[in-house]
Amino acid sequence: MIAQVMAGLAHGVTYSMGALLSADMAGDAWGGAASTVTTVGAALWAMPLAAIVNRRGRRASLSIGLALGSVGALSALFAAQSGLYPFLLIGFFFLGAAVAMNLQARFAAADAADERHKGRDISLVVWSTTIGAILGPNLFDPTERLGDALGLASFSGAYLVCIAAQWVAILVLQIMLRPEPAPVAAKGKQPKANLREYPVVASAIITNAFSHFAMIAIMSMTAVHMHGHGASMTLIGLTVSFHVGGMYGLAPVFGWLADKWGARPTMLLGLGGTFIAAALLIPWSGNETIVVVSLLLLGLGWSSTLVGSSAVVAKAAPPEQKAGLQGRSDLTMNLTGALGGVIAGPVVSMFGMPVMAVLVIVLMVAVLAGTSALRRRAGHAAR
Template sequence: MAAAQIVGGVGVAVGLALSSVVVDELSGSTVISGFAGTATVLGAALLALPTARASGRGGRRAGLTLAYLAALGGCAISVAAISLHNWPLLLAGLVLVGGGSAGSLAARYSATDLSPKGRAARHLSLVVWASTIGSVAGPNLAKPADQIGMRLGMVEKAGPFAFSALAFAVAMAIIMVFLRPDPLKLARELDGGESTVTGRTSTIRTAWQTLRTTPMARRALIMIATSHTAMVSVMSMTPVKLHHDGSNLDVIGLVISLHIAGMYVLSPVVGWLADKAGKVPVLVLGMGLLLSASALAGTAGHRVWQVTAALVLLGLGWSCGLVAGSALVTESVPIERRAAVQGLSDLLMNVCGATGTIVAGAIVGVLGYGVLGLVVGIMVAAAGLWHTAVWRRTPA
């Protein structure tokens, strides 16, 4: 699983570093460039439930294979779109590339399938941490991949997407061959149930019903969605901002790499803290970090170092929200309903993120990057205050 996360992380990150820049160049519109992040996040949302359903019926191996296969196809479409200078087709390809993100998100839950009570956050965070190498290295591989691609006859900026396709193919092969025994199937067998779940326990309706009757899981999901929306809204428009400010691909790649390092490098520490101090305090800490990041981004101007600092804090805040929130969701629902609830959680998280990128593109295109930082900061502050107030009234 760790090896697949590393390779899959490369696949996601290489394309992530350039997607908005390529769409900006092909379309000539900053507003449309924001749809690059939207397409990827929307793809992750659309593939969340199919991935969860495949996991519920065939185990984690089936779900992850489906997600990475979709991402591979999306990369192939993206290469063709760039060659044809067709930005709508590129956006369509990026939707499928979102399958890589769906796979990485779903993989984190595989670590909790066999976790003893009170250790879910630590185990989940280790899978998140395994993404660090690939995700941090990925953006810095964009330029070499582009150069290799052009030597092989590809048009400029198509090479990174071809490289991503190769990475997703390798990740898929690792999952298919080495993820045995399947952790979700084994967990169900040990719990005294069937190794696969069909019918009503794997449906979205059951997931909604479970969330409605489980306040803790519902609150955790809201905080996950808030963290992800804040992160992708700012992150998706940062390469475009830096590009317009005159930064080259090396600088953009470095900034995104440091941001991704913030997302993943300290995740084991976040997981340990969530299990020791509690998931709710870590969620509130995450909101504080995201608020600080928004303030730095909104006041950065042309200072690349300040944008970089903002994105590192943005990654740390996201890590707190994702690790603590995901562990809280998992611990709050019965094992036979986990895959469905986890899939719904990822769906809602990514729908909110996709909406955020659409709004972010419009804000940056009309009002500027600084206003985006202000808007995201207000959203995060409101969510953090709400969560703290609700938790104090109903600690259970």
């Protein structure tokens, strides 16, 4: 949990700042590249980091993810100073490893959790990201002043804070994560899981993936959208803080709901929050207050879906396939998130945020229909 605080700070201080830096270097249409490449990196790093869990344990896997993220922050800092945009994309890709670590930590909690409290323990680790993730965006102005004092390019001072926070997290993991949680799966090579055999797990993975798509698609362009409407850096930072607070702050509530009410209803509750957030953006995307409220609801929807779907996977996946299916969940989640970032930049640049919101609503309806069909299939199979 302490490491998650630092990882959240590192991610929070660079996430939207990366969009601004990318747009500053390559134009507004490239503002979504920060989240896109980062989420592609998180997806592609998810499976190797999951494999490390079976070979060397959670401590090594989480620490390596953070170390790779610090390499990414250093590359982004170099790109800003040199004006070489490809190094910025490389930096975003390696920062994705730290995002994969951040997500994987919830499964470390699930490994050690009692069956009755998986939702609670997952949510506590998710919640612990809140402190750093909320603090991070509010360091926009201080990190800019730090960068100016050191003679750094605009929007690049945040990466110094990112590197420092990541290495503090690595130190904490190496010293304090003892005994480390171990995956339930037996050692050795396991056969690749076929999701068709596990429709309940598949429905959770698809729902979580869509939620992440919606969050990335809307969130990745919010800073650029607000900046284009003349919003101050302070207001942009406050909006991001509300959003990130929604993502993590009430996670324990959703964990309690997952244990008491059920993991699947909690997961579907999150889709409702996403729908409302997107609907708010359609007519009033230029109203700063409505944008703040919408981003808060979007964060709450993401949190509820993440906690609920993670509990479904942790409970429904067979022991011998658990680590692999957890990695598959994060892989799918981040690939769809990357797609959201790819779409968001051009769509918002050409048509505006309301069109992006309509697209999110249409896809949500399709996902609800698809996952309901998978659940019915699981019910028929059980009978």
